Amino acid sequence: MFDPDAIERIRMMRRDWEANELSQFLLRQPESRSEYRTASGLPVERVYTPADIADTRFEEIGLPGGYPFTRGPYPTMYRGRLWTMRQIAGYGTGSDTNKRFRYLIGAGQTGLSVDFDMPTLMGYDSDDPKALGEVGREGVAVDTLDDVEALFEGIDLERISVSMTINPTAWILLAMYVALGEARGNDPNRLSGTCQTDILKEYVAQKEWIFPIRPSLRLVRDMIVYSAEHMARYNPINISGYHISEAGATSVQEVAFTMANAIAYVEEVTRAGVPVDRFAPRLAFYFIAQADFFEEVAKFRAARRTWAKLMKERFGATKAESMRLRFHCQTAAATLTKAQPMNNIVRTALQALSAVLGGAQSLHTNGLDEAYAIPSELAMKIALRTQQILADETRVTSVADPLGGSYYVEALTNRIEAEVAAILRKVDALGGTVKAIEEGYFQREIADSAYEQARRRASGAEPVIGVNKFVEPPQPGALEIHRVDPAVEARQIARLRAARAARDPARVAALLDRLAREAADPAVNLMPVTIELVKARASMGEIVARLREVWGQYVETPVF
Amino acid sequence: MIAKVGLDGHDRGAKVVARSLRDAGMDVVYTGLHRTPEEVVAAAVQEDVDVLGVSLLSGAHLTLIPRVVELMREAHAGDMLLVVGGVIPDEDVPVLTAMGAADVILQDTPPEAVARRVRELVAARQPR
Numbered sequence: 172m173f174d175p176d177a178i179e180r181i182r183m184m185r186r187d188w189e190a191n192e193l194s195q196f197l198l199r200q201p202e203s204r205s206e207y208r209t210a211s212g213l214p215v216e217r218v219y220t221p222a223d224i225a226d227t228r229f230e231e232i233g234l235p236g237g238y239p240f241t242r243g244p245y246p247t248m249y250r251g252r253l254w255t256m257r258q259i260a261g262y263g264t265g266s267d268t269n270k271r272f273r274y275l276i277g278a279g280q281t282g283l284s285v286d287f288d289m290p291t292l293m294g295y296d297s298d299d300p301k302a303l304g305e306v307g308r309e310g311v312a313v314d315t316l317d318d319v320e321a322l323f324e325g326i327d328l329e330r331i332s333v334s335m336t337i338n339p340t341a342w343i344l345l346a347m348y349v350a351l352g353e354a355r356g357n358d359p360n361r362l363s364g365t366c367q368t369d370i371l372k373e374y375v376a377q378k379e380w381i382f383p384i385r386p387s388l389r390l391v392r393d394m395i396v397y398s399a400e401h402m403a404r405y406n407p408i409n410i411s412g413y414h415i416s417e418a419g420a421t422s423v424q425e426v427a428f429t430m431a432n433a434i435a436y437v438e439e440v441t442r443a444g445v446p447v448d449r450f451a452p453r454l455a456f457y458f459i460a461q462a463d464f465f466e467e468v469a470k471f472r473a474a475r476r477t478w479a480k481l482m483k484e485r486f487g488a489t490k491a492e493s494m495r496l497r498f499h500c501q502t503a504a505a506t507l508t509k510a511q512p513m514n515n516i517v518r519t520a521l522q523a524l525s526a527v528l529g530g531a532q533s534l535h536t537n538g539l540d541e542a543y544a545i546p547s548e549l550a551m552k553i554a555l556r557t558q559q560i561l562a563d564e565t566r567v568t569s570v571a572d573p574l575g576g577s578y579y580v581e582a583l584t585n586r587i588e589a590e591v592a593a594i595l596r597k598v599d600a601l602g603g604t605v606k607a608i609e610e611g612y613f614q615r616e617i618a619d620s621a622y623e624q625a626r627r628r629a630s631g632a633e634p635v636i637g638v639n640k641f642v643e644p645p646q647p648g649a650l651e652i653h654r655v656d657p658a659v660e661a662r663q664i665a666r667l668r669a670a671r672a673a674r675d676p677a678r679v680a681a682l683l684d685r686l687a688r689e690a691a692d693p694a695v696n697l698m699p700v701t702i703e704l705v706k707a708r709a710s711m712g713e714i715v716a717r718l719r720e721v722w723g724q725y726v727e728t729p730v731f
Numbered sequence: 732m733i734a735k736v737g738l739d740g741h742d743r744g745a746k747v748v749a750r751s752l753r754d755a756g757m758d759v760v761y762t763g764l765h766r767t768p769e770e771v772v773a774a775a776v777q778e779d780v781d782v783l784g785v786s787l788l789s790g791a792h793l794t795l796i797p798r799v800v801e802l803m804r805e806a807h808a809g810d811m812l813l814v815v816g817g818v819i820p821d822e823d824v825p826v827l828t829a830m831g832a833a834d835v836i837l838q839d840t841p842p843e844a845v846a847r848r849v850r851e852l853v854a855a856r857q858p859r
Contacts, residue, residue, distance in 0.1 A: 289737070289739060289791075292738070293738045304793070305738055305789060378740030378764050509838060542818065622750050625747045626842065629843060629844075635839075648821075728763075729742075729761055730746075731753075731761050
């Protein structure tokens, strides 16, 4: 990219500057720290020059919308289409959450995102003893198709994309979504949206699992294959670094572990005989935007380049769409503090800016009350307005990859890419992703990073404003927080009982038998029978319980 | 003992606390995730622990903690101290201590402060 003579001149200039201006200045005023690092622990220079990226070919950076997609997946980026403003919501029953959706759409939100309650995420019906105290609390309760109908009542699913944050029971929710579309007469090829589905990161980080790893991977394969055949605009998986980061991983580990999981999914589906270019264009990603601004921008760029090369070189993809990484982004919940909660608005805005400068396709900005409870309406509105201000007032959307060409950001992008590649080689050497999970490799690495970070915060080496620096006495009752309706559990259980009473029990029993038979044969795709089951008003808990008899349950050996 | 009850999968804090207490020289047992109150109390009694720390970030503390307290009482684990941690709204803290929690340790508490608090609580307890 640079003329070697020019690089030599720049190196001389720098040596001269270090010997003169810099050294004299340091004598008068030493720097505040002896060494500077990114949040991931990568060393950071005082200043960057072309000499720091002397070996980088411009083809590695390239242009937006072209291989290796360092600068973004689309040629015009936000000029053509803004990112989707997708605030997650979910509490109470389907109709409770439907009200929040309509409020957010009314406030200018452009995509929907559903948060489910713990029993739904873990495959228990609302009347199961394990669901006690959790129904409709951290998300919306879904037991049967009736609940999904209530959730999307009056919302045109061909006009707004819907993202569903659900993993071990994802295939049931996808089946419900398909069944709802069918009942409404929607063309399945016009339903757009995303299901999180990323079960591997559950074993690694978020810890919502039901079945052992192998049958869980098979369910992911079934969803990817089904949607490749029937749902042209649907992303059947959102391969997620967010939770890996929130569990304590560094940004380098976040990208590396996410890529390791992505590799395992691609291998699983291609093993079933589906060519990579048939499904890879619909694989979507989900990353966090943490507090280290430039590291995050570089991380998003490095993730895109890594994926493009993996798809081309490792999996032999030929379609550009297969190599083009698209991602949803959420600002970092664990950076938000209970102390001085208004500061969280500022943290979130800065994290969101890094996501936009990093080229995100979709964004959730956290509520200022994150450390208290699930967000209030007001907290969500301020978070949405933050995105709207970024989109409409700052003009950062005018230029694709505006930090491309920054000596620092390019050098950091290269460095993160190299660190990620080194971790991926290690995972390969361990025998692949599933083996590494079974041996607790990722889990141990994440626990170590989390512990290190907790120590840095405790010592004050990592300042957190309002917590270990500029601390004030707490002001109780400063925030109006979301309160769970105590009657929600009874209301939801009544809905579930009504659905059970109205259905044909013989049909449900016969379909559950068919499910068990098909589950025992790994070659069968379980989506069709599951779609039939949800249409017959089988509940999620019944479907999961039946499969648990066939596949058993995952048992973790905890590492701390 | 550090325990996770309910379906909540947030274990980052519980594991950091478990490791900090271990590094502070204590014997620590971590139950792993998704335990029922019955499993947790049975394990705590079995291990004869001094302090049972229950971590909850799901908001279900006002349902699950009373059950833990009740089971501890039934098991005559009267001298075992119950400490609750996680995402707990301020107004629920006195509710939990009135139920029988020896303390509620909230987020952003430095690991050393948790260890110190555990030692204070154990020292203040009637001799066994």
